Amino acid sequence: MKAIFKREMLSYFTTMTGYVFIGVFMFLSSLFFSMEMFKNRVGSVTGIMPMCMVILMLLLPIITMRLFAEEKAEKTDQLLLTAPVKVSEIILGKYFAAFSVFLISTAATLPYVFVAAIWGDIAIGETFASYAGYVLFGALLTAIGLFISCLTENQVVAAVLTYGVTLLLFFSSWLNTGIWAVDYIIRFFSISEWNESFSMGVIAPSGVVYYLSFTFLFLLLSMRQIESRRWR
Amino acid sequence: MIEIKNLCKSYGDKKAVNSISFNVQKGEILGLLGPNGAGKSTTMNMITGYISISAGCVLVNGVDVLENPMEAKKMIGYLPEQPPLYKEMTVWEYLSFVYDLKKVKLNMSKKEHIEDVLKTVSITDVKNRKIKNLSKGYKQRVGFAQALIGKPEILILDEPTVGLDPNQIMEIRDVIRSLKNEHTIIFSTHILSEVCAVCDRVVIINEGVIACEKAKEEIQIEELEKIFYTLNVKGGSLNEGDI
Numbered sequence A: 001m002k003a004i005f006k007r008e009m010l011s012y013f014t015t016m017t018g019y020v021f022i023g024v025f026m027f028l029s030s031l032f033f034s035m036e037m038f039k040n041r042v043g044s045v046t047g048i049m050p051m052c053m054v055i056l057m058l059l060l061p062i063i064t065m066r067l068f069a070e071e072k073a074e075k076t077d078q079l080l081l082t083a084p085v086k087v088s089e090i091i092l093g094k095y096f097a098a099f100s101v102f103l104i105s106t107a108a109t110l111p112y113v114f115v116a117a118i119w120g121d122i123a124i125g126e127t128f129a130s131y132a133g134y135v136l137f138g139a140l141l142t143a144i145g146l147f148i149s150c151l152t153e154n155q156v157v158a159a160v161l162t163y164g165v166t167l168l169l170f171f172s173s174w175l176n177t178g179i180w181a182v183d184y185i186i187r188f189f190s191i192s193e194w195n196e197s198f199s200m201g202v203i204a205p206s207g208v209v210y211y212l213s214f215t216f217l218f219l220l221l222s223m224r225q226i227e228s229r230r231w232r
Numbered sequence B: 001m002i003e004i005k006n007l008c009k010s011y012g013d014k015k016a017v018n019s020i021s022f023n024v025q026k027g028e029i030l031g032l033l034g035p036n037g038a039g040k041s042t043t044m045n046m047i048t049g050y051i052s053i054s055a056g057c058v059l060v061n062g063v064d065v066l067e068n069p070m071e072a073k074k075m076i077g078y079l080p081e082q083p084p085l086y087k088e089m090t091v092w093e094y095l096s097f098v099y100d101l102k103k104v105k106l107n108m109s110k111k112e113h114i115e116d117v118l119k120t121v122s123i124t125d126v127k128n129r130k131i132k133n134l135s136k137g138y139k140q141r142v143g144f145a146q147a148l149i150g151k152p153e154i155l156i157l158d159e160p161t162v163g164l165d166p167n168q169i170m171e172i173r174d175v176i177r178s179l180k181n182e183h184t185i186i187f188s189t190h191i192l193s194e195v196c197a198v199c200d201r202v203v204i205i206n207e208g209v210i211a212c213e214k215a216k217e218e219i220q221i222e223e224l225e226k227i228f229y230t231l232n233v234k235g236g237s238l239n240e241g242d243i
Helices: A002-014 A017-039 A046-064 A066-074 A077-082 A087-107 A110-119 A124-151 A155-174 A180-189 A193-199 A205-229 B040-047 B069-074 B091-101 B110-120 B136-148 B166-178 B192-198 B221-233
Strands: B002-011 B014-024 B029-033 B055-060 B076-079 B154-158 B184-189 B201-206 B209-215
Touching (some): A002 B091, A017 A087, A046 A087, A046 A124, A066 A155, A077 A087, A077 B091, A124 A193, A124 A205, A155 A180, A193 A205, B014 B201, B110 B136, B136 B154, B166 B192, B184 B192
Parallel strands (some): B076 B154, B154 B184
Antiparallel strands (some): B002 B055, B201 B209
């Protein structure tokens, strides 16, 4: 797993992918932060979290789309699958590499917290909780992206499908069918709905369980997908 | 060393490999010969565990590749038809990654081993260059080097000389011959003379079945040519007007 993690990280930072992702994310998030700070006169970072999530949904496929699609297109998966490593090690190595790039981009927003702490008035608990929610959200998005990348050998298809799925899951809480049961189910699967308590400063166990279990589910599906391909 | 028993692979109704059986002895170079699409790569992919086996079994040193894939894979170095190269890496970074990936344990250091492998396939001079900037011949050799990492007992080489110029072909053949003492080698090709130049024994595959199996001493070019050319035209006939 370590070898794969190292190679993926090297790949993110020897090609432009990692830098572009982190750079564009920092630019956009800082833009929204300064607007919040100077125009709306709000000295906290929790307000920009929903915006960060939207930016993340638009940018994260850039780092997840290549994870397996590229291996298949370049036939380098032959090396991985004929080496004495388990499929789970391959998947986890790749997942943690992409997740680490996401964490670096998240860490790059920490200066905003210091700025807000100096000139604004931030609630530590609320900030911490919203960051926890944001990281869990990112963990799930990365897993969804990785799974979709396992389905195809075309990176563009992987990215577009990831947009489709994540945007649907994000905005599904806006859907209103009028039928209580259907709305309840849709809301249950909404990745934004579960983040609301975090942004209010509450680390709800149910939210943590939701994000972690769905992340785990998508990692498991990715492993199954890679294993099942050999049987076709 | 390698026992292959009634190996089959089906894709839907189509049988890509149909009940192939052969053995490879320790220290032997076995040539898999056959036209394109005969099932050579499929057979090799099954031996290395890349794709599943529909029926039959492959034993590597007595280890079943389906029952104990981790143990079997440790003994095999594989060069697929298209070398699995990460083009943004340098040759050294790539081989170092393969070393870690295969969890190699040898009584020499990682650096020494990689230097050794680089020397074997004569690519020491390009070790710090990015793979994407190398010529096809060099890329092929980097792929070859990758298979040699970890000193696997068995080497499986899928058309290692395809697309190379005549000099490079001679070099690769020399490398293969030089490896004979330490490794057991299965090597596929569709070039008849190559088999005679390199292999101890030859298995000819056509349309997923074994058409002929012979030791080197028994190989007679004329006879092989007859089989080979018969294989190539089988399945269609030409009328005078078509030519």
